[in-house]
Amino acid sequence: MALEPVFAPDVPLQVRRLYERKPELFVPAGQPRPKRETSWSTAPGATFGSLLVWLAICVGGWILGLIVFAITLPTAVAAWSALALAVVAVVLTGGVAVSSAVEDRAHKAVRLQHGKYLLPEDFDEEAGRVLGRAQRAVRTVLGATVTQRGLLDEMQNDLVLPEQLWDIGQVLHEQSVLRARQRDIARGMATAELEAVLGPQRRALTRSADAIKRKVELLERYADRVRSADAALRAEAALEDGDRYIELLARTEPAGDTSVVQGFADEAAALRDTLSRSIESARAAGRTLALPD
Structure with a gap:
């Protein structure tokens, strides 16, 4: 599955949806913050030409209206x-001029939120693989039936998981930047002095990469337990048809034979215990996500 962008928890929902419609507007974190854009800044010649055409239309329309009024109406x-037509033309012209100087809402949102989102281009291949694992784990948890029914800690999932994903994304982005910088510095050079500097930096980067992988593994364990709880929940839902099967067997089994019915009851009780343990295990795994590293 393709890598998705990572947003800070406080990024508005409309900005996230904007990415789904117009991803080309978003600028990677590694690039400078986009500048304020208006019609005048992006296409001044075309904007000026459009205003001239508009003014010509307004003046021509006013003169034509003046002639018609003089012919058909009292003085x-x-x-x-x-006069009224002139006022309308002036107001409309002012509106057109203001709109050409106002920044587009979509560009403004992307500009203001720059640095609070990370795009797939902000990660190298190694970081992208780790981030993809984290995103899959979060999708598993949030999409699970036990989550949607509120059987887990709803506040934990809604608040902690986005924060965890954003923290992971920031660290992975920084790792990507530092790895690229190390490659650039070491390209074509191999000296003892350079190795004395880069050696400790590489070891620090490796330790950071191992630590973030452990954090992602914690997310994956949580997702596995949520998946197990979901499976137990679906199995319990299948027991809702148990009475129909018991009735069916009662019509075919010898009278007085209750072993099958008892078996159904025992399996139902065992499954409910399994479901309770699975949900509690998932809750416990989720609570560990909020603990400090």
């Missing part, structure tokens, strides 16, 4: 009508 009424 006083024609004068007031011409």
Whole structure:
């Protein structure tokens, strides 16, 4: 599955949805914050030409209206009508001028939120693989039936998981930047002095990469336990048809033979215990996500 962008928890929902519609507007964190864009800044010549055309239309329309009013209306009424038409033209012209100087809402949202989102381009191949694992784990938890029914800690999932994913994304992005910088510095050079500097940096980067992988593994264990709880929940749902099977067997089994019915009851009780243990195990795994590293 393709890598998805990572958003800070406080990024508005409309900005996240904007990425689904217009991903090309978003700028990677490794690039400078986009500048304020208006029609004048992006296409001043075309904007100026459009305003001239608009002014020509307004003036021509006003003159035409003035002639029509003079022919069809009394003098006083024609004068007031011409004045009203001029006011409308001025207001509309002002609106067009203001709109050409106002920044597009979508560009403004992307500019203001720059640095609070990380795009797939912000990660190298190694970091992308780790982030993909974390995103799959979070999707598993949030999409599980036990989560949607509120059987787990709903507040934990809604608050902690986005924070965890954002923290992981930030660390992985920084690792990607540092790995690229190390490659650039070491390219074409191999000296003892350089190795004395890069050696400790590589070891620190390796330790950081191992630590973030352990954090992702914690997320994956949580997702596995949620998946197990989901499976137990689906199995319990299948027991809702148990009475129909018992009735069916009662019509075919010898009278007085209750072994099958008892078997159904025992399996139901065992499954409910399994479901309770699975949900509690998932809750315990989720609580560990909020503990400090």
